[in-house]
Amino acid sequence: MMDKQLDALLHQLTAVEKVQQQTHKYVQDLPDDTIDASNDDFISLNNRHFFKNKDIYVSKHNRYAKYPLHTHQFLELNYMYSGHGVEYIDGKRVELNAGDVVLLNIGSSHSLEALGDDDILINILFRNKDIHLDLLDKLYDSDSILFNFLMNTTTKDQTEPLFIYFHKHGDSDVIHIIDTILSEYYFSRNFSNQIISSYLPILLITLVRDYQSEIMNKSKQRLNDPVMLTVLKDIEKGYATVSLQSVAKELNYNRYYLSNLIKKKTGQTFTELLNQQKLLQAQLLITSTKLPISQIIRQVGFSNKNYFYNKYQQKYGHLPTETRNRNV
Structure with a gap:
């Protein structure tokens, strides 16, 4: 029953599609503050609109008009429904x-030809913080092309943009997984956001397992960096107590050398990476529990309440109480 409802919803004309169907001209439907730069031939998008209160953003691509060349600072998965x-x-x-998938890297530029009545393309946008490091570790052990793709987005050490094309071959669980994500997204219930986030690593692993993957534009330099993987995993798992000193000791590195190495590889300091993880966990607790904000601040490892509020507002554009109210 849900599949029929989803199918009907996705084929239903949106307001933008009604205009584009008549004019066959592209209609801009994003808020102005989402566009960093724009001209007749190119659009640069930022994260503001897409991740205000969600880890993953899902949308149907509007039909009947060509979508102009654009780039963005997040990962994008295109699924031909x-x-x-x-x-x-x-x-x-x-x-x-139908059934094909393209995974686009941060910074990739792409445009789309006009879609017809039955051409339903789904966009799934996510930031690389949503990729669990245990997933990367498993893929690293298998020397997966997907590991190198995802690690490139994490460390910013890539030499050129990448995208991976997954061509559908026979039956695959990928279609069922994406349809589940779409149902949770469009027919939201309690904990739908958390369920969607949990399905993302399952989707990526299933893509590797079930689809014949092709690198359409290879990186000139493979990145297999166990040191950075260790740093990121330690931050992810021990965010409340981990320190640069403890990670340096584990790796048998000088603390200052490791600090400079992290900055060189990721473009961010250890503290900036650590704060990102703490804020991510704080937001998860704010949206999925009724714990007092003060308790959440202590639980994720912030010792200064004002510092936490400042960093949270910088990242999400509003205070924790507003996040909780929106989620309710």
Whole structure:
């Protein structure tokens, strides 16, 4: 029953599609503060609109008009729910049929040809913080192409943008997983956001297992960096108590050398990475529990309440109480 409801919802004309169906001209439907730069040929998007109160953003691509060339600072997964589509990614023409998936890196530029009545393309946007480091570790052990792709987005050490094309071959659980994500997103219930976040690593692993993957634009330099993987895993698992000193001791590195190495590899300091993880955990507790904010601050490892509020507002654009009220 839910599948029929989802199918009907996705084929239903949106307000933008009604205009585009008549004019066949692209209609800009994003808030102005989401666009960093724009001209007739190119659009640069930021994260503001897409991740205000969600870890993952899902949308249906509007049909009947060509979508202009654009780039963004988040990872994007394009899923051809039905029909057929054509997009140009970093100058490469990619045809998508029902069941096909494309994973685009941060900084990739792409445009899409106009879609027809039954051409339903789904966009799933996420930031690389949503990729669990245990997943990367498993993929690293298997020398996966996906590991190198995802690690490149994490460390910013890539030499050129990447995208991976997954062509559907026979039956796959990928379609069921994405349909589940879509149902949770469009027919939201309690904990839907947490369920969607949990399905993301399952989706990525299943893509590797079930689909024949092709690198359409390889990086000139493979990145297999166990040191950075250790640093990121220690931050992820021990965010409340971990320190640069403890990680340096574990790796048998000089603390100042490790600090400089982290900055060079990631573009961020150890403290900045640690604060990102603490804030992520704080937001998760704020949206999924009724714990007092003061208790959450202590639980995630912040010792200064004012510092926490300042950093939280910088990251999410509002205070923790507003996050909780929005979630309710």
